[in-house]
Amino acid sequence: MDHINRAVSMTLPAEAEFIDVVRLTLYGICTKAGFSYEEIEDMKVAVAEACNNVVVHAYEPGHGGTMEVRFEMLENGLRICVRDEGSSFNYAEKAQQAESLHDKSLEEAQIGGLGIYLMQALMDDVEVVSGRGTEVKLTKWLSKSEEMV
Template identity: 25%
Template sequence: MPRIQIDIAKPSRREEARRITGHNELRVIFPNTPLAVRDALRTTMGGLQHLQLTEDEAGTVELVLAEVMNNIVEHALAGREDGMVELQISHGPSGLRCCAYDDGIAMPGNRYPVTSPPQPDVPLLDQAEGGFGWFLIRTLAEDLEYIRENGRNCLKFRLAVGRNLRAS
């Protein structure tokens, strides 16, 4: 079974004020296998349960994270046995801020793909590669940003969910 590292950040005194106003951080590190993605997704969703997201919000989070993590494993880290994926999620008043890191190959043109939406009259197998997944990510995520720095990929985005929660 793949090893998954989970870190729920404990804030320092200086960060305590941020935590009290609703900022929490979850960090999950896992190897680049489809099974590890599934386990990491289950672990991540469990780590976000305290936010009491609605069913629709949880579905949005799960869908976007699954697309992002599977893209990393299938494309950036394809064919590598040593690759690791790191997912960092923090919660605040604007929702969930997410960062997915890997040391795989860069995205073509050093930017995330901008594709057309799926065509409803075209059979699923004939749809353009990457079109539907990236369409979902771009539609459901906000503040999407891709950075390639020091041999690492970083995809940052925000999911506008859990915004009406008060810190306990």
């Protein structure tokens, strides 16, 4: 288990307009942690994708829900957990779709699988836990050269 130094949590309405709040918070935390501009941009895309999955898939239309975003500052990186309490989707199935995307053009990519594919491509580790709702854990390690001494 990675040692969590500090953590920041936020609970937001599961609506597209609040994804910017998550991105801004991510930017602030990543800048303090010493990530490069490129790494932060990658993480912003991955986290927005995870949040967007909640907005689009987690709750029935018209039944607003929330998403919980937790930033865990690790000794040598950052883990972002995006959680909802909606109806969970079949991650194994989506991950399989993502696997099959490697030789396909974007037009051929099925929506859903593409989000997972993107998250896997941009982050060092992607874990999805489904139970009551879904939690996506995205981890990015600091490059050795950028680690703060």
